[in-house]
Amino acid sequence: MSKELIYLLLIFALLVIPRALQRFSIPAPLSCLVFGIAAMLWLGNSAHDPVVGLLATLGISSLFLFAGLEVDLADLRKGMWPLLAHLVIRSATLTGVAWLAWHYAGLPWQAAALLALALLTPSTGFIMDSLSQLGLDEAERFWVSSKAIAGELLALAALFVVLQAGDPLHMGLSSLALIAMMVGLPLLFIALGRWVAPHAPGSEFSLLVMVGMLAAYITYSLGVYYLVGAFIAGLVARLLQQRMPSLASHDNLHALRLFASFFVPFYFFNAGTKVPSEALSFEALGLGLVITLVVLPLRIGVVWLQRRLMFGESFRSSLRVALALSPTLIFTLVLAAIMRERFAIPAVLFGALLLYAALTTLLPSLVFRRPLDVDPLQNESEPGADHALQDDAVREPDAMPGTEQAAVRDA
Incomplete structure (x- = not known):
């Protein structure tokens, strides 16, 4: 069988079959992950394909580029004090879990900190793109999106510090490079908007994606993951909305949704092909269930x-x-892979984290009786749904009930 035919069959399998399985409340990303694990068991190391790896990188980068574009600082300021309290509580729980993992699980402190982030950080891109399917009211959707975004900002900052903390000199140089990138990205966007976009109508989407990929590669080269740079690029583009409205326009967001919806399934499939066979054991299953039964009720109870x-x-x-x-x-998969590559965590713990990620992702589907999906195009399924979410987030505080309304008005 030719490689071209294999790639076509893979594209069909990842884009069509997981959608069909959603009728059984199975999230599409989990189906893609299972397909990757099955390919690993069947083909072994041959399942690691550089083309699929490139498509996976495009998927995770475009998803976090879109997540950065979704951030609205004005909305976050509306709920500033409640969100600050939420971040203080989140920081305390992250510190507590990291300390326990460091002292009792025998992990290096960096790996313990990454484990805490993997267990406690919600996947904002996944959550944001599933809000329209959960049946939440306006106030609930506002706070879910705000808390998820604030938690992701905290997690990305912590991820950068933890991964660089082993070498203070490298951390200092990486911090300077990151600051330079954050200063240079607006200048690059403005330069492209002034000298390229006017002579190439409709090129704003291509420029946005290319700058996002460049930023993702820069942070990857600094020793952090692709998602940090892609998120920063999206956030910078959003902050430039007044000066360059075409960057974060509705048409551009829709185009980026289309782009991400095609490539994201390859990320989950590729992640599945990198699962070691030793991680698929009864010991990993038992540890994953224990972690889920302890951590998931704790997270839900705290919120x-x-x-x-x-x-x-x-x-x-x-x-x-x-x-x-x-x-x-998403966060659990990314951080589990980083912990295995850099800190050689046991395969049993790796498999336990995969099970934990799968169960936390399945829970809302089972409770709300609707399949969750990381595909941003799901928000386009209902007329005006994309605008409805934006209107919910920027609505007047009078739309919020009771003391919640007062808290936001005070903020």
Whole structure:
């Protein structure tokens, strides 16, 4: 069988079959991950294909580029004080889990910190692109998206510090390079918008994607992962919206959704092909179940209690927000791979993290009876859904109930 035919069959399998399985409340990313694991078991090392690896890089980078474009600092300022309290609590739980892993799991402190991030960081891109399917009300959607974005910003900053902390000199140089990139990206966008875009109508999407990939490669070269640079590029493009509205325009966002929806399945498939066979053991299964039974109720309980105490929400509403924030699939997969490559964590722990990621991702699908999907195009399935989410996030505080309205007005 020719390679061209194999690639065509793979594209069909990743883009069509997972969608068909969603009728059984199985998220499409999990199906792609399982396909990758099956390919690894069948083909062994032959399943590692450089073309699939490149497509996977495009997928994860475009997803976090889109996530950066979704950040609206004005919305975050509306709920500043509640979000700051949320980040303080998140920082305390991350520190506590990292300390426990360092002292009792025998992990190096950097690996322990990455483990805490892998267990406690919601996958914002996954959550944001699934909000329209959860049936949450406006206030609940606002807080789910705001908490997810704020948590992702904290996690990316922590990821950069943890990965660079082993070498202070390298960390200093990498920090300078990151600052230079953050200063240079706006200048690059402005230069392209002034000297290229006027002479090439419709090129704004291509320029955005290329700059995002460049930023992703820079942070990867600095010893961090692709997603950090891609997210920063998206955030910079969003901050330039007043000066260059075409960068974060609705048409550009829609085009980026299309781009990401094609390439993201390859990331999950490629991640599956890199799962070591030793990670698929009963020991890993048992450890994964233990981690899930301990960590997942803790995460849900902390958010639920926070909502009850700060806003006096009902039991049901607080629980819905907490459940919507439970998926960790993307962050867990990325950080588990980093821990295995750089710190050689045991295969059993690697497999346990995969099971934990799968179960946290399945939970909202089972509770809300709707399949969650990382495909950003799902938000386009209903007329005006994309605008509805934006309107929900920037609505007036009067749309929020009770003490929650007062908290945002004070902020």
